[in-house]
Amino acid sequence: METPVIKTVQFDLPKMNNGACINTADAWARVPAAPSPAEKAELKERIKRLLKEKQAVLVAHYYVDADLQDLAEETGGCVSDSLEMARFGRDHPAKTLVVAGVRFMGETSKILNPNKTVLMPDLDATCSLDLGCPADEFAAFCDAHPDRTVVVYANTSAAVKARADWMVTSSIGLKIVEHLHAQGKKILWAPDRHLGSYIQKQTGADMLMWQGSCIVHDEFKGIELELLRKEHPNAKVLVHPESPEAVVAQADVVGSTSQLIAATQVPDANEFIVATDNGILHKMKMAAPGKIFIEAPTAGNSATCKSCAHCPWMAMNSLQNLADVLETGRNEIHVDPEIGRKAYTCIDRMLTFAAQLKANVRPSSDLAKEQNLFSGIGPA
Numbered sequence: 001m002e003t004p005v006i007k008t009v010q011f012d013l014p015k016m017n018n019g020a021c022i023n024t025a026d027a028w029a030r031v032p033a034a035p036s037p038a039e040k041a042e043l044k045e046r047i048k049r050l051l052k053e054k055q056a057v058l059v060a061h062y063y064v065d066a067d068l069q070d071l072a073e074e075t076g077g078c079v080s081d082s083l084e085m086a087r088f089g090r091d092h093p094a095k096t097l098v099v100a101g102v103r104f105m106g107e108t109s110k111i112l113n114p115n116k117t118v119l120m121p122d123l124d125a126t127c128s129l130d131l132g133c134p135a136d137e138f139a140a141f142c143d144a145h146p147d148r149t150v151v152v153y154a155n156t157s158a159a160v161k162a163r164a165d166w167m168v169t170s171s172i173g174l175k176i177v178e179h180l181h182a183q184g185k186k187i188l189w190a191p192d193r194h195l196g197s198y199i200q201k202q203t204g205a206d207m208l209m210w211q212g213s214c215i216v217h218d219e220f221k222g223i224e225l226e227l228l229r230k231e232h233p234n235a236k237v238l239v240h241p242e243s244p245e246a247v248v249a250q251a252d253v254v255g256s257t258s259q260l261i262a263a264t265q266v267p268d269a270n271e272f273i274v275a276t277d278n279g280i281l282h283k284m285k286m287a288a289p290g291k292i293f294i295e296a297p298t299a300g301n302s303a304t305c306k307s308c309a310h311c312p313w314m315a316m317n318s319l320q321n322l323a324d325v326l327e328t329g330r331n332e333i334h335v336d337p338e339i340g341r342k343a344y345t346c347i348d349r350m351l352t353f354a355a356q357l358k359a360n361v362r363p364s365s366d367l368a369k370e371q372n373l374f375s376g377i378g379p380a
């Protein structure tokens, strides 16, 4: 197999002590070599055998390679968004969790399961939101605003979570902020500015924002989306709220990865424009066979890794490195126990809130109907 290539990725690095000024910085991502069909088949069999031998379970995100998603499902693991990944890993009896995603997901699993072994195919798989919110600067920002309840997105380091009152994922962030706002709390939000301002608009909460962004979603373009919608007037627009406001404003459905997949089930919609990482299309096509999915436009003509609608760090998870970590037990995630203990509180608070919310929701087998998706087609 060929040697992996390293590519440079530019991300937003806000300087919050100095106003809302946004700097950029460079990070890197490793591009795994693609296996041949024969190598692929051999690796899949090896992974299945090793998962059994090591009594391990594979927990994968919707944005990783389709083969890894299929393997997770075929072997009794799960493919989901980061909220469900955390819940699944916590509740599964396996002593070893293999998390195919990015580093903060492995850390969250370890914090929730300090007695389990958590392995990751590549420990260098990171996230621009995590990189753009360094723990020391974030702590200084929080110290400067002691009257605010600190709410952080899951896409942050364990050290940032340790400084927070609440952790949220995109599937539950709006509900939690709504709840805090109803209690009269003022919020300090980090790190994604687009998700933060979407939630702020929906809830009217008083939110002071960190100014980070996701390098994938930040690239979706409102004007190009308008043109694409004219070419596909019947297509429903599904948007992840890490996208810019001009894109969110054109959505029929705004939601987390799971919520967007659920939206494809609506019987009277057959064509969708999708503004999130294109790794999700694998699951959408399985969930809604025969329907048409079109990727929302990015600054794709410049063809940088920022504008291909696929996260370069999620792409670092491969069959080869998954097989290697299962074989060797290397790439174990460790979290400082003191930081882990503090971070646990804000994650557990979210999981408890999610469980209560679920218990209070009337039973329905159709999430799309539950949320009245498409009931008011037009700006979300």
Ligand code: SF4
Pocket: 063, 102, 126, 127, 128, 129, 155, 214, 215, 216, 217, 277, 311, 312, 313, 314
């Ligand atoms: S898609 Fe964006 S938010 Fe998700 S891991 Fe990659 S950089 Fe982070």
